[in-house]
Amino acid sequence: MNRYKAIIAYDGTNYVGYQVQTNGNSIQAELNKALKKMTKGMYIPVCASGRTDSGVHANGQVIHFDYPADISTEGAKRALNSLLPDDILVKEVEKVDEDFHARYTVKGKRYIYRVSNTQAIDPFKRLYTLHHPYRLDLDKMQTALNAIIGTHDFTSFCSTKTDKEDKVRTVTKALVYRDETSHEVCFIFEGNGFLYNMIRILVGTTLQIGNGLRPVNELERLIVVKNRNEAGPTAPPQGLFLDEVFYQELDKSKLVQ
Amino acid sequence: MNRYKAIIAYDGTNYVGYQVQTNGNSIQAELNKALKKMTKGMYIPVCASGRTDSGVHANGQVIHFDYPADISTEGAKRALNSLLPDDILVKEVEKVDEDFHARYTVKGKRYIYRVSNTQAIDPFKRLYTLHHPYRLDLDKMQTALNAIIGTHDFTSFCSTKTDKEDKVRTVTKALVYRDETSHEVCFIFEGNGFLYNMIRILVGTTLQIGNGLRPVNELERLIVVKNRNEAGPTAPPQGLFLDEVFYQELDKSKLVQ
Numbered sequence: 001m002n003r004y005k006a007i008i009a010y011d012g013t014n015y016v017g018y019q020v021q022t023n024g025n026s027i028q029a030e031l032n033k034a035l036k037k038m039t040k041g042m043y044i045p046v047c048a049s050g051r052t053d054s055g056v057h058a059n060g061q062v063i064h065f066d067y068p069a070d071i072s073t074e075g076a077k078r079a080l081n082s083l084l085p086d087d088i089l090v091k092e093v094e095k096v097d098e099d100f101h102a103r104y105t106v107k108g109k110r111y112i113y114r115v116s117n118t119q120a121i122d123p124f125k126r127l128y129t130l131h132h133p134y135r136l137d138l139d140k141m142q143t144a145l146n147a148i149i150g151t152h153d154f155t156s157f158c159s160t161k162t163d164k165e166d167k168v169r170t171v172t173k174a175l176v177y178r179d180e181t182s183h184e185v186c187f188i189f190e191g192n193g194f195l196y197n198m199i200r201i202l203v204g205t206t207l208q209i210g211n212g213l214r215p216v217n218e219l220e221r222l223i224v225v226k227n228r229n230e231a232g233p234t235a236p237p238q239g240l241f242l243d244e245v246f247y248q249e250l251d252k253s254k255l256v257q
Numbered sequence: 258m259n260r261y262k263a264i265i266a267y268d269g270t271n272y273v274g275y276q277v278q279t280n281g282n283s284i285q286a287e288l289n290k291a292l293k294k295m296t297k298g299m300y301i302p303v304c305a306s307g308r309t310d311s312g313v314h315a316n317g318q319v320i321h322f323d324y325p326a327d328i329s330t331e332g333a334k335r336a337l338n339s340l341l342p343d344d345i346l347v348k349e350v351e352k353v354d355e356d357f358h359a360r361y362t363v364k365g366k367r368y369i370y371r372v373s374n375t376q377a378i379d380p381f382k383r384l385y386t387l388h389h390p391y392r393l394d395l396d397k398m399q400t401a402l403n404a405i406i407g408t409h410d411f412t413s414f415c416s417t418k419t420d421k422e423d424k425v426r427t428v429t430k431a432l433v434y435r436d437e438t439s440h441e442v443c444f445i446f447e448g449n450g451f452l453y454n455m456i457r458i459l460v461g462t463t464l465q466i467g468n469g470l471r472p473v474n475e476l477e478r479l480i481v482v483k484n485r486n487e488a489g490p491t492a493p494p495q496g497l498f499l500d501e502v503f504y505q506e507l508d509k510s511k512l513v514q
Contacts, residue, residue, distance in 0.1 A: 009379070009380050009381075010380055011380040011381055011383070057381070081377050086378055086380065086383040086388075087380045087383060088380060089377050089378065089379065089380050090377075091377070120338050120346050120347075120348070121343055121346065122266070122346065123266055123267055123268040123343065123344045123345060123346050124266075124268055124314070124385065126268075126343040126344060128381065131343075
């Protein structure tokens with residue numbers, strides 16, 4: 001068996017999400033189908049760094065799979081790209097040893113959330129941004145976000161539909177800036193891991209701070225109260241991009257699950 | 258009656274084209290539907306600068322319509338945008354006098370054609386560019402395009418499915434350049450009018466020149482031979498954008514149809 005790591009990008013618009021579901025097509029199912037064709041019928045399990053929800057995109061999702069033959073990384077990439085639909089792209093394939101695990105050896109992740117802050121929605125961005133036609137105070141939003149840097153219990157920012165008990169995560173970067181060229185307001189989050197819907201609830205709440213609907217110290221307060229119902233709405237999926245997944249040099253004492 | 262001119266943008270992906278057809282949804286049908294709601298049931302004819310094909314986009318299509326009430330341009334824009342789907346945007350509404358006609362008073366048009374010149378297709382560009390993973394000699398392509406500047410018979414670059422007899426058009430701009438940031442090769446064409454599929458056949462042929470499959474003086478030769486079968490393939494629709502429509506100061510002696 002040969003273990004391969006692949007970095008993939010996808011447009012999540014037409015999928016029920018990364019993971020196989022009974023109610024529609026998934027990225028994972030397309031990967032399974034492509035690998036099945038490459039192996040002339042074998043089912044090859046694919047493991048990703050984590051799930052993404054329906055409509056959420058990826059610039060740099062990471063997967064691994066064990067392949068029954070020793071193929072070149074370029075050959076694997078070309079074969080997969082020729083078999084996958086146009087909205088899924090294999091950007092890079094690498095041979096890794098069996099200690100590498102796309103999910104268990106994750107060190108951290110970067111997410112981007114894009115907001116079209118224009119009066120009318122650009123038809124070419126409707127699938128890739130949240131349309132938010134209201135005035136935003138970016139300084140207030142950045143000040144608010146500074147409070148989430150560090151290790152905190154993010155219960156207020158976690159969907160109640162999760163079964164994870166440990167809600168403590170470390171956020172290392174939380175930036176918001178305005179791109180004057182694209183008229184977009186972009187959020188960047190980095191951390192060791194993120195809870196279910198955490199980025200989208202953070203964005204939904206921070207936009208309310210930017211609108212003046214909530215005070216600037218609101219994220220700080222929400223970290224303390226640990227109550228999802230007090231936080232803002234979950235921002236819609238189409239603005240969210242899993243941008244990059246970071247892996248450590250196999251120091252297992254620091255594994256992040 | 259009050260005549261309104263509107264500049265609209267649309268993502269053509271999910272439409273059979275600008276014009277109403279029996280086999281699917283069209284931009285025009287959506288405009289008619291929105292105007293019908295605004296007037297509580299009246300059918301208001303909408304006239305565009307010209308058709309665009311299925312999958313072709315617009316940054317700046319122009320339409321006009323006669324509205325039974327005297328509404329403000331901001332009000333008309335807001336009402337239309339609230340009634341139109343997210344992939345059609347009214348960018349600007351202007352009151353014009355009855356001499357203005359979206360089609361008959363066109364002075365010229367600008368089209369853009371975008372090509373993703375990367376080995377693999379970016380999933381987020383699949384609906385907005387032609388994927389062309391081959392090496393292109395941009396200098397040769399630009400030299401070739403220089404030959405179409407001016408007034409020529411463009412029969413070789415016109416779909417045989419047209420019923421227009423006059424194939425003479427004036428091209429005032431034909432540029433190709435590489436955008437290093439986006440890894441795109443972009444074509445820009447301006448002229449007083451373009452025949453059916455003319456831009457797409459010009460792009461298909463010029464790409465073959467860029468690939469070395471045709472000599473650099475090929476466009477010159479094709480203008481002379483006046484035979485569609487000798488030109489290259491029609492490039493696919495999704496790379497094409499109607500970028501802007503130009504109108505003259507109502508000098509009817511120069512009308513271009």
